[in-house]
Amino acid sequence: MEVFIVILVIVLLLIIPNIKIVPQAKSYVIERLGSYHTTWQNGLHFKLPFIDSISNKVTLKEIVKDFDPQPVITKDNVTMQIDTVVYYSITDPKLYTYGIEFPVSAIENLTATTLRNIIGDLELDQTLTSRDIINTKMRAILDEATDPWGIKVNRVEVKNILPPRDIQEAMEKQMRAERERREKILQAEGEKKSSILIAEGEKESAILRAEAQKESNIKIAEGEAEALLKLKQAEADGIRLLKEAKADEAVLKLKSYETLSKVADGKSTKIIVPADLQNVVTFGTTLKESMQEEKK
Numbered sequence: 571m572e573v574f575i576v577i578l579v580i581v582l583l584l585i586i587p588n589i590k591i592v593p594q595a596k597s598y599v600i601e602r603l604g605s606y607h608t609t610w611q612n613g614l615h616f617k618l619p620f621i622d623s624i625s626n627k628v629t630l631k632e633i634v635k636d637f638d639p640q641p642v643i644t645k646d647n648v649t650m651q652i653d654t655v656v657y658y659s660i661t662d663p664k665l666y667t668y669g670i671e672f673p674v675s676a677i678e679n680l681t682a683t684t685l686r687n688i689i690g691d692l693e694l695d696q697t698l699t700s701r702d703i704i705n706t707k708m709r710a711i712l713d714e715a716t717d718p719w720g721i722k723v724n725r726v727e728v729k730n731i732l733p734p735r736d737i738q739e740a741m742e743k744q745m746r747a748e749r750e751r752r753e754k755i756l757q758a759e760g761e762k763k764s765s766i767l768i769a770e771g772e773k774e775s776a777i778l779r780a781e782a783q784k785e786s787n788i789k790i791a792e793g794e795a796e797a798l799l800k801l802k803q804a805e806a807d808g809i810r811l812l813k814e815a816k817a818d819e820a821v822l823k824l825k826s827y828e829t830l831s832k833v834a835d836g837k838s839t840k841i842i843v844p845a846d847l848q849n850v851v852t853f854g855t856t857l858k859e860s861m862q863e864e865k866k
């Protein structure tokens with residue numbers, strides 16, 4: 571009985587440690603007698619004691635590596651510091667385990683050399699404005715180079731581009747001058763628009779004043795013409811009424827006296843009183859002569 575218990579304990583000690591559970595997004599590379607045997611995916615697995623061994627535990631999640639700044643030289647011989655961020659994932663745990671020694675260090679060195687080659691074909695201004703082109707070229711080159719290692723490069727980003735201090739100062743001065751130039755242009759355009767608006771306002775104001783004066787003169791002339799027309803109409807009506815009434819000689823003499831008194835009260839410098847007021851026609855002629863003399 572004791573021997574059975576001992577054997578059971580030994581068996582349990584051998585079996586339990588060799589029962590493995592692979593978690594999600596993990597893979598285990600298994601070797602049997604020192605050679606690659608299989609790759610375990612997530613789930614429950616059992617390995618043979620003293621025969622199978624776990625060579626490597628590989629994560630299948632996307633990995634982010636931020637590499638230190640690397641000195642690079644542009645086509646126009648400007649030395650600058652550029653640091654990159656690489657996003658990659660392991661697609662084949664076997665190749666990742668046996669394909670290359672220290673794969674992360676290999677990716678870092680490959681990134682540095684690839685970056686130097688790309689920047690060497692660009693000038694300073696192109697380097698500062700061509701981040702997308704640099705990222706795309708680096709991703710394509712790194713993805714192709716790391717494929718035999720079981721690694722897929724998903725994305726490469728240029729994080730910082732640091733030119734020399736004197737270049738930075740020159741760029742800052744250039745940007746400051748450009749901003750001042752744009753400010754002066756905007757100010758000049760604003761003043762120009764303001765002057766145009768003021769001139770247009772004065773023009774419209776002058777036109778409105780002229781139109782108002784024109785309308786006023788027209789109204790005054792129309793009023794004078796209407797007054798003169800009514801006066802003449804009243805005179806014609808008076809004459810017509812006298813004719814219709816068949817006024818006698820006494821009435822005509824009275825009207826003649828009234829007219830004579832109006833002429834005397836006016837500005838006439840020459841007054842002619844006919845001797846015979848009975849002759850209305852003669853008096854009318856005399857009155858007409860007096861009016862013409864006054865106009866002269």
